[in-house]
Amino acid sequence: MNPSTQTWLRKNASWIALPIVAVAAFFVGGQLASESEAPSTGDEERTHEANESIWTCAMHPQIRQTEPGQCPICGMDLIPVGGSASSEGEARRVSLSERAKVLARIRTAKAQRLGSGRVERRLLGRVDYDERSLRTVTAWVGGRIDRLHVSTTGERVRRGQVIATLYSPEVYSAHQDLIQAKQQLERLQDGATPSSRVAAEAALNAARDRLHLLGVPDGELRAMERASKPSERARIRTPFGGTVIERLATQGSYVETGTGLYRVADLSTLWVQLDAYESDLSALQTGQDVRLRVEALPGEEFEGRVTFVDPVLDPKTRTARVRIEVKNQDRRLRPGMFVEASVQSAGTANVTEAPVVIPATAPLFTGRRSVVYVELEDAEEPTYEARVVTLGSRMGDLYPVLAGLAEGERVVVHGAFAIDADLQIRGGASMMNLPGDEENPTPAGNHQQQMPGHQH
Structure with a gap:
């Protein structure tokens, strides 16, 4: 190449290189664009194919298979993942x-x-004591408990049964006054002045009244009058019968007048306390018959009657207490048992409006x-x-x-x-x-x- 040609190329090199670079950039850019589009399309197709080929179980979604079949856990037919709906x-x-x-x-x-039939509503609750039969046997005199004749709860007691014996100096003193007054009256039977007899009779009546005020029943008082010497023991009898549900005292302890010894309940009649939601209250009314079933006695059914519907709802549970009274002469039901109650409520008379x-x-x-x-x-x-x-x-x-x-x-x-x-x-x-x-x-x-x- 001669010197003049070299000089011309050096002066015009930038103008010659510009179109060459532009053409090269066009081809390189198009190649890159086609390469970037190809993987995207391929990925989409592969994803679509993968979605169509994955099958799972409705009950066990952790199961994934590439072809239809049955679930290896439950045996249900597998379903495709991610199906689309046309409507x-x-x-x-x-x-x-x-x-x-x-x-x-x-x-x-x-x-x-x-x-126009009747709708059965079911309520849950539990057996409870009849509050009217709950009573407490108390000590009618203060002293030390020498013996408790009923040692465990659950025992049945009869009215008038001795349930405790107390050592009581107060009873001893009153009994001694009774015996002395009676002996004084007997000595004045012959040859006594009327005023002396009246005074002796007054002393005897005062001794009786004192023992009466202490709580000695009439039968016990007559036995005390026949005694030749005073007793320092007081026998506590229950004034009512029932089942002992709680023992309140221990042997050897000191008690005061009115201290509770036992709690007794009559289990021949019980209550069932039900929890009724607001939607159930319209079907409940006093005097309504109710059928009861308990888990502990499968197959057996008891009858009761609604005696009370609480007018106030419990703010925590949003329920109202419903009380059922049920007879329990055979003692099959026991307080604390869980109960399911069935209450019949009237349906709609007009069938077209039902x-x-x-x-x-x-x-x-x-x-x-x-x-x-x-x-x-x-x-x-x-x-x-x-x-x-x-x-x-x-x-x-x-x-x-x-x-x-x-x-x-x-x-x-x-x-x-x-x-x-x-x-x-x-x-x-x-x-x-x-x-x-x-x-x-x-x-x-x-x-x-x-x-x-x-x-x-």
């Missing part, structure tokens, strides 16, 4: 195979109109709404649809449906939680994400009352 209606529905339905123990019941009711185990409560799963009759396989309903106050084992369900539709009464879990895994609208939180709130009191023992 809002399908998003609320879940279909199961007959085998999965059996394994999930799905049971349904028909929504029925209450009609509410549609469902079993209390059917609805699922989320706090702001009530959801039931309705079985679709026209589906080829067992299909269930989540439905938001409005419920009234609970009536025993039933809930009245105010809106959201028609008479004759079948609702799931057992296994609803399994269906809801299946719907959540499939990506559908389960009870936790159904629309209408504010439109169909759970009735006040229903959720709190239903949850104990609520099984699905």
Whole structure:
């Protein structure tokens, strides 16, 4: 290359390099862009394929498999993860195979109109003492307890039975005055002046009155008059019969007049204290018959009658105390036993105005709404649809449906939680994400009352 050409290239190098760099940048940029787009598309396809190939169990979501089959834990048919619904209606529905339905123990019941029959309400409570029969045997005189004739609780005592013996100087002194007064009167039988006899009789009556005031019963007093010498022992008798439920004193201790020795209760009549929610109070009234069952005596039933309904609710439990009186002549019932009471309340006379009711185990409560799963009759396989309903106050084992369900539709009464879990895994609208939180709130009191023992 000659010197003139080299000089020209040095002067025009920047103009020659500029288009070359631009072309190179265009090709490099396009290559990078195509490379960046290719992995993104591939990742999306691989993710889509992975989602379609993952199967899980509605009852055991930790199970993950790449092909359909049965759950190795419970045997239910596996379902695809992250399925999408083409419509809002399908998003609320879940279909199961007959085998999965059996394994999930799905049971349904028909929504029925209450009609003119009677509704059974069930209340819980416990057996208690009849407060009118609770009495305390007290010491009618002060002294030291030499002997307690009833040593343990649970023993039955008869009226007039000696239950304790006390050493009492006060009784000894009064008894001595009685014996002396009687002996003085006997000595004045012959040859005494009328005034002397009157004074002796007055002294004898005063000694009797003193012992009466101490609490000596008439029969005991006559025995004390026949004695030849005073006694320093006082026998305490129970003025009523019953069962000893508490011993209040110990042998050898000193007691004062009026100190309690035993608590006695008559168990031939008992009370049953029930807890009634606000929704149950309208079905309860004084004089109503009640059937009672206790866990300790399966198969047996007792009859009682409502004698009192507390007009004030407990602010903590939001319940009212209901008192049932029941006869217990054979002593089969015992205070402290847990009781389930069945109360019959009248239904609605007009069938057309009677509410549609469902079993209390059917609805699922989320706090702001009530959801039931309705079985679709026209589906080829067992299909269930989540439905938001409005419920009234609970009536025993039933809930009245105010809106959201028609008479004759079948609702799931057992296994609803399994269906809801299946719907959540499939990506559908389960009870936790159904629309209408504010439109169909759970009735006040229903959720709190239903949850104990609520099984699905």
